[in-house]
Amino acid sequence: xxRVRLKRFRTKLLxxxxxxxxxxxxxxxxxxxxxxxTYSVAGAKFGYTLLWTLIPVTIALIxxxxxxxxxxxxxxxxxxxxxxxxxxxxxxxxxxFCLLVADLGNTVSEFAGLASGMSVFGxxxxxxxxxxxxxxxxxxxxxxxxxxxxxxxxxxxxxxxxPISSFLARPSWSQAxxxxxxxxxxxxxxxxxxxxxxxxxxxxxxxQFYLQSAVVEKGIKIKDWTYSRWDVIIGCFxxxxxxxxxxxxxxxxxxxxxxxxxxxxxxAAMALRPLAGRLASALFAFGLCNxxxxxATILPLATAYYVCEGLGIEAGINKRVEEAPTxxxxxxxxxxxxxxxxxxxxDQMQVPIILLSQVVNGIMLPFVLIFxxxxxxxxxxxxxxxxxxxxxxxxxLTCVVMxxxxxxxxxxxxxxxxxx
Amino acid sequence: xxxxxxxENLPVYDVTGAYIGRIVDLGIDPNxxxxxxxxxxxxxxxxxxxxxxxxxxxxITVRSxxxxxxxxxxxxxxxxxxxxxxxxxVLDQQVIDVNHRKVVRVNDVDFDxxxxxxxxxxxxxxxxxxxxxxxxxxxxxxxxxxxxxxxxGFFPSRTIPWEFVNLIEPDSSRRLKLRISxxxxxxxxxxxxxxxxxxxxxxEQRSLIEALDHGTAAQIMSEIPTAMQAQLLESIPVxxxxxxxxxxxxxxxxxxxxxxxxxxxAKLLADMEKEDAQEVKELLGFEEDTAGALMTxxxxxxxxxxxxxxVIEAMKQFEGPxxxxxxxxxxxxxxxxxxxxxxxxxxLAPANTPLRxxxxxxxxxxxxxxxxxxxxxxxxxxxxxALPVVDDKNHLVGLVTADDVLDLVVxxx
Numbered sequence: 001x002x003r004v005r006l007k008r009f010r011t012k013l014l015x016x017x018x019x020x021x022x023x024x025x026x027x028x029x030x031x032x033x034x035x036x037x038t039y040s041v042a043g044a045k046f047g048y049t050l051l052w053t054l055i056p057v058t059i060a061l062i063x064x065x066x067x068x069x070x071x072x073x074x075x076x077x078x079x080x081x082x083x084x085x086x087x088x089x090x091x092x093x094x095x096x097f098c099l100l101v102a103d104l105g106n107t108v109s110e111f112a113g114l115a116s117g118m119s120v121f122g123x124x125x126x127x128x129x130x131x132x133x134x135x136x137x138x139x140x141x142x143x144x145x146x147x148x149x150x151x152x153x154x155x156x157x158x159x160x161x162x163p164i165s166s167f168l169a170r171p172s173w174s175q176a177x178x179x180x181x182x183x184x185x186x187x188x189x190x191x192x193x194x195x196x197x198x199x200x201x202x203x204x205x206x207x208q209f210y211l212q213s214a215v216v217e218k219g220i221k222i223k224d225w226t227y228s229r230w231d232v233i234i235g236c237f238x239x240x241x242x243x244x245x246x247x248x249x250x251x252x253x254x255x256x257x258x259x260x261x262x263x264x265x266x267x268a269a270m271a272l273r274p275l276a277g278r279l280a281s282a283l284f285a286f287g288l289c290n291x292x293x294x295x296a297t298i299l300p301l302a303t304a305y306y307v308c309e310g311l312g313i314e315a316g317i318n319k320r321v322e323e324a325p326t327x328x329x330x331x332x333x334x335x336x337x338x339x340x341x342x343x344x345x346x347d348q349m350q351v352p353i354i355l356l357s358q359v360v361n362g363i364m365l366p367f368v369l370i371f372x373x374x375x376x377x378x379x380x381x382x383x384x385x386x387x388x389x390x391x392x393x394x395x396x397l398t399c400v401v402m403x404x405x406x407x408x409x410x411x412x413x414x415x416x417x418x419x420x
Numbered sequence: 421x422x423x424x425x426x427x428e429n430l431p432v433y434d435v436t437g438a439y440i441g442r443i444v445d446l447g448i449d450p451n452x453x454x455x456x457x458x459x460x461x462x463x464x465x466x467x468x469x470x471x472x473x474x475x476x477x478x479x480i481t482v483r484s485x486x487x488x489x490x491x492x493x494x495x496x497x498x499x500x501x502x503x504x505x506x507x508x509x510v511l512d513q514q515v516i517d518v519n520h521r522k523v524v525r526v527n528d529v530d531f532d533x534x535x536x537x538x539x540x541x542x543x544x545x546x547x548x549x550x551x552x553x554x555x556x557x558x559x560x561x562x563x564x565x566x567x568x569x570x571x572x573g574f575f576p577s578r579t580i581p582w583e584f585v586n587l588i589e590p591d592s593s594r595r596l597k598l599r600i601s602x603x604x605x606x607x608x609x610x611x612x613x614x615x616x617x618x619x620x621x622x623x624e625q626r627s628l629i630e631a632l633d634h635g636t637a638a639q640i641m642s643e644i645p646t647a648m649q650a651q652l653l654e655s656i657p658v659x660x661x662x663x664x665x666x667x668x669x670x671x672x673x674x675x676x677x678x679x680x681x682x683x684x685x686a687k688l689l690a691d692m693e694k695e696d697a698q699e700v701k702e703l704l705g706f707e708e709d710t711a712g713a714l715m716t717x718x719x720x721x722x723x724x725x726x727x728x729x730x731v732i733e734a735m736k737q738f739e740g741p742x743x744x745x746x747x748x749x750x751x752x753x754x755x756x757x758x759x760x761x762x763x764x765x766x767x768l769a770p771a772n773t774p775l776r777x778x779x780x781x782x783x784x785x786x787x788x789x790x791x792x793x794x795x796x797x798x799x800x801x802x803x804x805x806a807l808p809v810v811d812d813k814n815h816l817v818g819l820v821t822a823d824d825v826l827d828l829v830v831x832x833x
């Protein structure tokens with residue numbers, strides 16, 4: 001390669017590395033303990049047969065996330081800001097309230113994930129959860145944006161635990177590949193519910209708010225949009241690649257051996273031990289703890305962010321506690337409540353909280369998606385970066401399907417008979 | 421006092437008691453009086469919009485409003501021109517609280533009712549950004565206004581007097597038409613304006629930099645990250661950008677030009693004043709993270725025979741910010757660096773003292789290619805405020821100042 005080309009390539013790579021972050025981090029947090037559990041169950045119960053859902057899910061995820069990132073880069077405003085300016089106070093308040101409830105439930109499930117992941121290593125939840133909660137709290141309250149982002153990016157690298165543990169499980173790769181590209185439908189309620197679960201856990205409203213805020217906070221310039229877009233797209237692929245390996249690992253072991261009922265993600269890791277070996281099991285549990293910590297930091301943080309943003313209260317990790325008290329209080333309270341719930345409530349009692357958050361997420365999603373679509377089609381906001389016709393067609397289709405599926409998911413969660 | 425949340429949707433009747441419609445917005449005409457409402461936007465039953473003029477409004481209460489003229493007359497009002505609209509332009513938007521140097525979001529707007537020459541006038545008191553106003557927005561229309569006042573009374577209220585509110589209008593033609601100036605904002609310290617700037621959206625940032633005078637804009641530039649400077653300069657017309665870069669210290673100008681695409685910085689350099697452009701171009705030649713890239717070319721250098729009086733003359737003609745001068749440098753006829761005189765010594769010396777007699781014994785300097793880290797170490801070791809930079813033949817070519825070193829240290833941390 002001639003030197004000019006090489007230099008240009010190097011410059012491009014450097015810009016990409018500077019812009020990278022928001023998309024990849026958001027996508028990885030998406031694989032939180034709740035997600036890992038869903039994928040594990042999908043693999044344990046239905047083997048490789050649900051792998052095909054990952055391709056349409058990836059496309060939908062990319063469409064939605066690309067749109068918000070673009071809005072962030074072009075307008076320099078967060079999604080909550082834009083919604084407030086366009087749809088007024090009450091709508092924003094309603095959305096923010098829903099987000100708060102949903103994310104509180106999510107935070108509970110992150111800490112529950114941490115507890116069950118650490119239990120694989122024989123660590124009591126009464127040690128793991130308070131310690132984890134303090135760690136994530138201190139990271140944000142004491143750290144700067146750049147430092148926090150670096151820790152997050154390192155956390156993302158640890159997801160490599162899943163592919164490794166999946167290889168150790170010695171799955172049938174040919175079957176996995178075939179099932180990834182060949183859709184299979186089964187008309188039993190358990191299978192249907194699981195399909196919905198995989199999709200619902202992958203696309204959640206908090207992600208749109210978080211990604212747009214993170215892009216704005218990072219101050220990504222319009223001319224670097226191409227790189228930022230790749231950050232988002234690569235992130236979406238990573239999410240689903242990790243999901244793929246989790247499903248494969250569980251399909252190759254738990255499904256094949258008939259160990260098909262797992263109570264939580266830590267349970268899945270335990271069950272892997274006799275089937276795929278100690279290392280695979282430990283890696284799986286390690287990945288779970290990492291995911292739990294990562295999402296227990298980002299979710300409450302993101303929530304505090306856009307709630308403040310939408311209601312016009314000062315926020316940002318670059319601000320001192322005295323400058324943005326509400327922001328830090330919200331963040332602290334979410335973590336404290338989330339951790340406390342796991343310590344105080346039995347697993348049985350945590351279920352309604354997590355269910356509620358799933359339902360609230362579902363109620364919110366249509367609003368968020370439709371607001372997003374309308375905002376990103378506004379010429380005065382987006383200028384030449386408006387959605388194209390083709391993009392709009394795909395995006396609206398995605399939205400309609402997502403809304404329909406979420407509605408089904410909510411309905412089915414009220415009828416436990418449909419629940420396997 | 422009456423809140424916008426109470427005026428919005430208020431039914432309006434004409435002088436005979438016939439129903440006209442409901443108030444949807446209030447218009448302020450900053451060209452006449454930025455403190456009062458000039459027109460009421462009313463939606464009628466058949467969904468059309470009519471405008472009631474300030475002097476046609478007879479009475480306003482929390483229950484209803486009444487005009488002093490007939491419905492027919494209202495309908496024959498000519499449409500009001502472009503006005504500043506409370507609902508559309510102020511409510512829910514970000515504004516700058518000049519007093520507290522903060523960007524805030526408006527929850528409600530408070531008005532005072534004032535009878536004047538037989539009609540009633542709404543005067544803008546303040547914008548409300550507190551919890552109480554948020555509660556009013558939330559409950560608006562759900563229960564009686566009396567109850568809402570009671571409930572919101574339990575929450576803290578935070579208001580910003582209208583005269584300390586600086587609106588932000590990204591559309592420049594509209595900004596001029598509505599006389600939205602950034603005058604109030606411009607009075608703040610550039611570092612405070614820079615903080616505010618970083619909170620705003622891209623369009624708003626552009627509009628702010630475009631509207632402020634070059635000097636202020638250049639000072640603000642010094643306070644924000646180079647990448648953001650570049651983005652802002654790219655978003656405004658080249659002539660304006662060139663004017664701003666002209667006013668920036670040459671070392672900072674060089675930094676931002678390096679950040680811009682080559683075509684853009686070439687255009688800017690071409691548009692700048694010749695002399696300034698030349699200085700910047702010379703700085704552009706130095707490798708990053710060397711004394712040469714760090715230094716500014718704004719300094720005072722005189723020959724040793726010059727007197728204290730000459731120094732005062734030179735200071736009067738000095739181009740950069742005068743506060744940045746801590747020492748005067750001595751050169752010989754070939755511009756070799758031969759000495760330095762701290763300003764304090766000059767201050768205490770008789771007017772006709774030659775500078776040579778006041779020079780420090782040993783003047784420290786670095787070469788243009790000295791590594792930035794070595795420069796930092798020198799500043800720390802000798803507690804320097806400024807350090808002259810020479811070329812390989814000891815010609816004085818520039819000056820590294822403590823503020824630039826501090827920025828560098830912070831950036832490297």
